[in-house]
Amino acid sequence: KQEVTQIPAALSVPEGENLVLNCSFTDSAIYNLQWFRQDPGKGLTSLLLIQSSQREQTSGRLNASLDKSSGRSTLYIAASQPGDSATYLCAGGSNDYKLSFGAGTTVTVRA
Amino acid sequence: NAGVTQTPKFRILKIGQSMTLQCTQDMNHNYMYWYRQDPGMGLKLIYYSVGAGITDKGEVPNGYNVSRSTTEDFPLRLELAAPSQTSVYFCASNSLQLARRGYTFGSGTRLTVV
Numbered sequence: 001k002q003e004v005t006q007i008p009a010a011l012s013v014p015e016g017e018n019l020v021l022n023c024s025f026t027d028s029a030i031y032n033l034q035w036f037r038q039d040p041g042k043g044l045t046s047l048l049l050i051q052s053s054q055r056e057q058t059s060g061r062l063n064a065s066l067d068k069s070s071g072r073s074t075l076y077i078a079a080s081q082p083g084d085s086a087t088y089l090c091a092g093g094s095n096d097y098k099l100s101f102g103a104g105t106t107v108t109v110r111a
Numbered sequence: 112n113a114g115v116t117q118t119p120k121f122r123i124l125k126i127g128q129s130m131t132l133q134c135t136q137d138m139n140h141n142y143m144y145w146y147r148q149d150p151g152m153g154l155k156l157i158y159y160s161v162g163a164g165i166t167d168k169g170e171v172p173n174g175y176n177v178s179r180s181t182t183e184d185f186p187l188r189l190e191l192a193a194p195s196q197t198s199v200y201f202c203a204s205n206s207l208q209l210a211r212r213g214y215t216f217g218s219g220t221r222l223t224v225v
């Protein structure tokens with residue numbers, strides 16, 4: 001069973017600082033790794049999806065890496081803005097298309 | 112393109128009552144899922160379906176039932192509601208052919224059992 005851990009649970013940074021969010025997983029036979037954003041009281045918005053054959057994905061200021069050998073994924077957000085304040089969830093996908101979620105990292109970007 | 116639509120958005124139930132959470136997707140996705148999210152926790156899989164007429168249990172299925180009579184709809188039924196079922200419920204969908212694009216989630220149903 002895939003176990004996904006996100007540390008820290010919360011993070012506060014000043015505006016303009018780069019954000020580094022960590023995700024670790026126990027089963028290296030991961031099918032894909034997906035990062036989501038969740039705003040308070042809202043649903044999940046998909047940010048980036050990394051297939052098991054890929055090492056990273058980029059979208060604008062966001063970059064996510066995947067290292068299956070170490071069981072880690074990292075989400076980088078460059079030049080953070082107050083609008084980046086949210087909870088970020090990572091989820092490991094299995095080959096039967098089920099997701100195992102971490103508990104999330106709640107980010108606050110201070111203006 | 113509406114994506115994944117969940118109704119209702121909020122509901123308060125009394126212990127022992129029953130209700131159905133509705134989920135509809137218009138993307139012709141064959142895979143559909145129900146997750147619950149408790150405060151400070153990750154999402155946990157309740158039930159999932161790989162196509163019309165096919166459903167299977169996830170990690171936390173007790174107290175719930177599902178059906179999948181069409182590709183579009185995947186309702187979640189709560190029988191004899193209990194306080195432990197107070198949670199936020201999310202429906203999601205995915206496609207075998209479009210798996211590389213990831214999952215689409217609904218906006219959630221916030222359920223309180225009192």
